[in-house]
Amino acid sequence: xxxxxxxxDRVFQALADGTRRDFVARLIRxxxxxxxxxxxxxxxxxxxxxxxxxxxxxxxxxxxxxxxVRTYQIDPQVLRTAEEWIARQRTSWDQRLDRLDDHLAEQxxxxxxxxxxxx
Amino acid sequence: xxxxxxxxDRVFQALADGTRRDFVARLIRxxxxxxxxxxxxxxxxxxxxxxxxxxxxxxxxxxxxxxxVRTYQIDPQVLRTAEEWIARQRTSWDQRLDRLDDHLAEQxxxxxxxxxxxx
DNA sequence: CTGATAGTCAAGTGACTGCTTAAGTGTTGC
DNA sequence: GCAACACTTAAGCAGTCACTTGACTATCAG
Numbered sequence: 001x002x003x004x005x006x007x008x009d010r011v012f013q014a015l016a017d018g019t020r021r022d023f024v025a026r027l028i029r030x031x032x033x034x035x036x037x038x039x040x041x042x043x044x045x046x047x048x049x050x051x052x053x054x055x056x057x058x059x060x061x062x063x064x065x066x067x068x069v070r071t072y073q074i075d076p077q078v079l080r081t082a083e084e085w086i087a088r089q090r091t092s093w094d095q096r097l098d099r100l101d102d103h104l105a106e107q108x109x110x111x112x113x114x115x116x117x118x119x
Numbered sequence: 120x121x122x123x124x125x126x127x128d129r130v131f132q133a134l135a136d137g138t139r140r141d142f143v144a145r146l147i148r149x150x151x152x153x154x155x156x157x158x159x160x161x162x163x164x165x166x167x168x169x170x171x172x173x174x175x176x177x178x179x180x181x182x183x184x185x186x187x188v189r190t191y192q193i194d195p196q197v198l199r200t201a202e203e204w205i206a207r208q209r210t211s212w213d214q215r216l217d218r219l220d221d222h223l224a225e226q227x228x229x230x231x232x233x234x235x236x237x238x
Numbered sequence: 239c240t241g242a243t244a245g246t247c248a249a250g251t252g253a254c255t256g257c258t259t260a261a262g263t264g265t266t267g268c
Numbered sequence: 269g270c271a272a273c274a275c276t277t278a279a280g281c282a283g284t285c286a287c288t289t290g291a292c293t294a295t296c297a298g
Contacts, residue, residue, distance in 0.1 A: 093193065154245080245292105
């Protein structure tokens with residue numbers, strides 16, 4: 001029922017940014033520190049941190065600080081939640097197409113209704 | 120290849136709103152007019168239109184105007200694009216886990232870490 | 239034509255984003 | 269201790285977002 005999920009809001013919002021998607025793609029290959037993630041980017045460190053905080057806030061990644069180094073890693077569960085929402089829509093779509101097929105198979109072929117004017 | 124895709128930006132951004140996800144879920148079941156989509160919502164008509172424009176701008180839906188009624192319908196292609204991005208990440212994740220398993224199977228059990236002394 | 243219906247355009251507003259710079263805080267190496 | 273390092277906090281700023289109200293344009297029904 002709750003399509004209006006704040007959690008989904010946050011995940012999709014987090015994924016709606018190329019930099020953050022790059023972080024996800026990078027962290028999928030393995031954990032990395034803040035500065036490792038920042039290194040290839042032409043962006044200030046605070047900016048990087050803010051992106052990482054967005055990713056952590058929605059549960060896409062988690063982090064742990066050891067000494068002065070904070071290491072981030074992926075948490076694929078939330079990613080699956082997002083994927084499942086989309087998959088569910090796609091499934092409904094396919095089912096609807098099937099029903100339409102059935103319907104057309106047992107109905108005589110019919111014009112979609114021409115309303116009103118022949119002008 | 121291009122993770123930094125503006126198109127993905129727009130799709131995830133579009134899905135990052137519960138109202139718009141509701142529209143997608145509604146339109147998956149079949150086409151609907153602007154006012155049909157607006158009817159259950161406590162929101163002004165212009166607000167609804169703006170949401171629909173976001174959905175149309177990223178290709179998630181298309182619309183056609185007949186007489187004074189504009190009818191929206193889903194276009195599932197872009198939805199699949201978003202799903203595939205996530206699926207690709209999940210696949211990489213699974214592959215990485217497999218590699219880790221293999222590695223552990225042929226290595227003696229060993230503490231991780233202790234990297235980085237050689238730079 | 240007249241009025242109701244269905245949608246649209248425009249402008250404004252308050253909140254939120256994505257970034258910046260500047261000035262911290264805690265760790266580690268010597 | 270002291271400096272370099274890795275990160276953190278705070279403030280500020282331009283741009284975008286999700287709405288609103290009010291006025292406007294087409295249809296369509298009678």
